[in-house]
Amino acid sequence: MRDGQGGWPLDDRGAAYGDGLFETVLLRDGSPLLWDEHLARLVRGCHALGIPMPAERELAAPLAEAGPGLVVLKLILTRGSGGRGYRPPASPEPRLRWQLATFVPAENRWREGVRVRHCRLRLGIQPALAGLKHLNRLENVLARSEWDDEGVAEGLLCDSDGRLVEATAMNLFWQRDGRLETPRLDRCGVAGTLREALRERLSIAEVEAGPEALIAAEAVWLGNSVQGIWPVVRLDDADGVERQRWSLAPLHRGFQAEAHRLLGYPLPDPT
Amino acid sequence: MRDGQGGWPLDDRGAAYGDGLFETVLLRDGSPLLWDEHLARLVRGCHALGIPMPAERELAAPLAEAGPGLVVLKLILTRGSGGRGYRPPASPEPRLRWQLATFVPAENRWREGVRVRHCRLRLGIQPALAGLKHLNRLENVLARSEWDDEGVAEGLLCDSDGRLVEATAMNLFWQRDGRLETPRLDRCGVAGTLREALRERLSIAEVEAGPEALIAAEAVWLGNSVQGIWPVVRLDDADGVERQRWSLAPLHRGFQAEAHRLLGYPLPDPT
Incomplete structure (x- = not known):
């Protein structure tokens, strides 16, 4: 298991309220399968929750780390920190984290x-x-x-x-x-x-x-x-x-x- | 805002699935109000989710850090790391984090x-x-x-x-x-x-x-x-x-x- 940028700050709204989204993407030799569908669902989720959608470049950054074979990329996007209780911050700064894990299908x-x-x-x-x-x-x-x-x-x-x-x-x-x-x-x-x-x-x-x-x-x-x-x-x-x-x-x-x-x-x- | 023990590891199930519970406790001069009710609700939550209830001693540890006046203690308890996807680990090791913030009522x-x-x-x-x-x-x-x-x-x-x-x-x-x-x-x-x-x-x-x-x-x-x-x-x-x-x-x-x-x-x- 490899990951990017460490864990979550204590005040992250993903950890506090589940205020975020994730995608679990199959990679073959570093290429994502159904990538367009994953991006489309993330766009829908960001729209529904009012979280700014990250640039595709940011989302695709971990692909370069995946290496050969079958790997599962988990992307987690949260609304980031801030806000007052449940109330979201007016200008959220979303936080993106990822994990890569070798995968063997059943x-x-x-x-x-x-x-x-x-x-x-x-x-x-x-x-x-x-x-x-x-x-x-x-x-x-x-x-x-x-x-x-x-x-x-x-x-x-x-x-x-x-x-x-x-x-x-x-x-x-x-x-x-x-x-x-x-x-x-x-x-x-x-x-x-x-x-x-x-x-x-x-x-x-x-x-x-x-x-x-x-x-x-x-x-x-x-x-x-x-x-x-x-x-x-x-x-x-x-x-x-x-x-x-x-x-x-x-x-x-x-x-x-x-x-x-x-x-x-x-x-x-x-x- | 003060907190205990840093943030959440990337694989924490609280951050991944909202797999946990929290309590927001009013403290006056370091003494918790309605503490029995907060503990009782946490017990009910732990029972419903199958998360081991921490010892009261652990939950009360941040009280000593609160200091005088009105302070809000937020306790967050997650199932911890592990498991396979949604499936919880057979023997979860719950993770407890806390935040203290001065409070002024409206x-x-x-x-x-x-x-x-x-x-x-x-x-x-x-x-x-x-x-x-x-x-x-x-x-x-x-x-x-x-x-x-x-x-x-x-x-x-x-x-x-x-x-x-x-x-x-x-x-x-x-x-x-x-x-x-x-x-x-x-x-x-x-x-x-x-x-x-x-x-x-x-x-x-x-x-x-x-x-x-x-x-x-x-x-x-x-x-x-x-x-x-x-x-x-x-x-x-x-x-x-x-x-x-x-x-x-x-x-x-x-x-x-x-x-x-x-x-x-x-x-x-x-x-």
């Missing part, structure tokens, strides 16, 4: 698919923050704390009205009646960059749906811009009781192939 | 009351975090960004179902038909320590109510453990248009007196 999850479970925690509905990768992530932390079975790769989250949203750190996709679908993210959740890129290239309907949509689905996937696409082969309820299974089929591989092309990942051989 | 607000407005932002409903003073405070930051008129002291927040919850940094109280009431905080909001202490001493009903409750109220107050109690003399809507006025009356002063006794604050002379 190829067995690409190949064999994953088991996931429903989380008990439901995401609060907050349109003002929906879609953004902001630093208020206690819901994700609590949801991820619900299980410690290494055989369960992810947990699915519904909002407080019971609608499917995402997994704790990945977006959710499924095919139902031959149609690709993904939950709408205008009330909560993080709009992943891989999800954005796939929506530009494939016909993926953004829908409102409860967990019953998954039971009816021909295939279910989780994905993000670092891990690629994991087919879901088993879904458990929040007590760990099996609700549904899927056999890996060619239809799983087509969607995965589209995503993995964007990330330079291989399409696993059929098992 | 005596004119005690005396003359304040003007407040409704915020547009609505709080997301999240029972798993309700009542806690955790570090995910972007909603408060966004709400406090809705106005910059110095004549408006606070903004009132409703939840996404339209029920009154609190102000951006204070709890909300009113008297209606001779009864003291305050919003329930089991779905969102911060359960202030002054509110807790007042509920132990007075009959204050926790209610579900929309903004119409304020229009019907004989008196409205805002309060917290640092500022004391501000009577509300004018309420505006989110566009700044006046909705209601209240004249300061003896009934305002009784509630204020009870709170100010707890904080060692004077009861302002009638104007």
Whole structure:
């Protein structure tokens, strides 16, 4: 793990209130994947929070430090110091920090698919923050704390009205009646960059749906811009009781192939 | 401003995810006010988040540094470093930091009351975090960004179902038909320590109510453990248009007196 410019001052608003944003970017040999999508989401976040967007040159500075192979760059941008309590300073001076860490993708999850479970925690509905990768992530932390079975790769989250949203750190996709679908993210959740890129290239309907949509689905996937696409082969309820299974089929591989092309990942051989 | 032990490492989970809690404690000549209530809330927060509660000795260490007069102690407790992404480490090593700042209360607000407005932002409903003073405070930051008129002291927040919850940094109280009431905080909001202490001493009903409750109220107050109690003399809507006025009356002063006794604050002379 390497990082830039040390830690956070005690009065940084990121540390005090989670008043900031982050991006987690996959680099291959120092080149960022889905960089335009990451920048676009950061622009949206800065606009929503009223934080000045740094110059792309600043954001790209750590790329030169990454070196060869697969590396994950985490960029954290906060509103900086200052303000009076929650009230932001009139002229914020944002603070940018970064970390680089070597990355090894879970190829067995690409190949064999994953088991996931429903989380008990439901995401609060907050349109003002929906879609953004902001630093208020206690819901994700609590949801991820619900299980410690290494055989369960992810947990699915519904909002407080019971609608499917995402997994704790990945977006959710499924095919139902031959149609690709993904939950709408205008009330909560993080709009992943891989999800954005796939929506530009494939016909993926953004829908409102409860967990019953998954039971009816021909295939279910989780994905993000670092891990690629994991087919879901088993879904458990929040007590760990099996609700549904899927056999890996060619239809799983087509969607995965589209995503993995964007990330330079291989399409696993059929098992 | 003085602080303890420097800032936050880059990998601290407080800075990364808002994975922690804080307390803002009023000290008079080095003695904390409502200390038991602050400790009790921190215990509840630690329990809810699964963070080990520090020894009281550690939390009290900065008291010796405070010196005379009114000082605000901010304690920030995070889950520390570690874990894999959102997943918390199995054995977290919490990190405690503190700041001390001289405090001058707004005596004119005690005396003359304040003007407040409704915020547009609505709080997301999240029972798993309700009542806690955790570090995910972007909603408060966004709400406090809705106005910059110095004549408006606070903004009132409703939840996404339209029920009154609190102000951006204070709890909300009113008297209606001779009864003291305050919003329930089991779905969102911060359960202030002054509110807790007042509920132990007075009959204050926790209610579900929309903004119409304020229009019907004989008196409205805002309060917290640092500022004391501000009577509300004018309420505006989110566009700044006046909705209601209240004249300061003896009934305002009784509630204020009870709170100010707890904080060692004077009861302002009638104007």
